[in-house]
Amino acid sequence: MKGQSAAVFSVCIRAGGNHLYCGSCDNSIIQWYPATGDTHRTFKGHSEAVFSVCLSADGNHLYSGSWDNTIIQWATATGDNLRTFKGHSEAVFSVCLPADGTHLRSEEHTSELQSRSMFSFAVFCLNK
Numbered sequence: 001m002k003g004q005s006a007a008v009f010s011v012c013i014r015a016g017g018n019h020l021y022c023g024s025c026d027n028s029i030i031q032w033y034p035a036t037g038d039t040h041r042t043f044k045g046h047s048e049a050v051f052s053v054c055l056s057a058d059g060n061h062l063y064s065g066s067w068d069n070t071i072i073q074w075a076t077a078t079g080d081n082l083r084t085f086k087g088h089s090e091a092v093f094s095v096c097l098p099a100d101g102t103h104l105r106s107e108e109h110t111s112e113l114q115s116r117s118m119f120s121f122a123v124f125c126l127n128k
Contacts, residue, residue: 010053012062019076023050023064031076045072045081052095052106063104065092071106 010023019040020032029043029050048067055062061082062074071085071092085104094107 009049009051012053012055014055014059014076015057019059021053021055021062023053025049027066029053029062029064029074031079041079043072043074043079043081045074045084046070048091051091051093054095054097056097056101057099058101061097063095063097065095065106067091069108071095071104073104 007025008022009025011020013020013034017034020034021029022032023029027044027046027048027050030039031041031043032039043062043064046064046066046068050064050066052065053062054064055076060076062076063071064074065071069086069088069090069092071088072081073083073085074080075082085106088106088108090108092106092108096105097103098105
């Protein structure tokens with residue numbers, strides 16, 4: 001499949017396999033039809049590379065973590081940016097939504113003196 005103009009950092013597939021989502025260094029997410037390799041929709045809203053993508057259990061929402069220190073909640077049916085989560089001070093490398101869909105978990109990576117690395121975590125409460 002071709003379509004993204006830069007390296008792909010994260011991939012997730014919807015249950016049933018009818019849609020594939022790829023987060024990229026070109027600041028976008030592309031929704032694909034895996035069976036044909038055709039693109040369906042491009043999600044744009046991050047100002048930096050997208051490192052992580054995660055689907056809700058029902059497939060109605062996509063969450064993306066980015067180098068721009070934010071997480072965006074997207075409507076998969078329309079591609080609309082529903083909500084931007086701010087709270088990280090560094091790039092968001094990982095987002096995860098448990099099956100119950102109540103709390104979005106995310107991880108940022110920070111560099112300290114002497115090239116030591118550490119990870120910090122955030123949990124965002126999602127109102128149903």
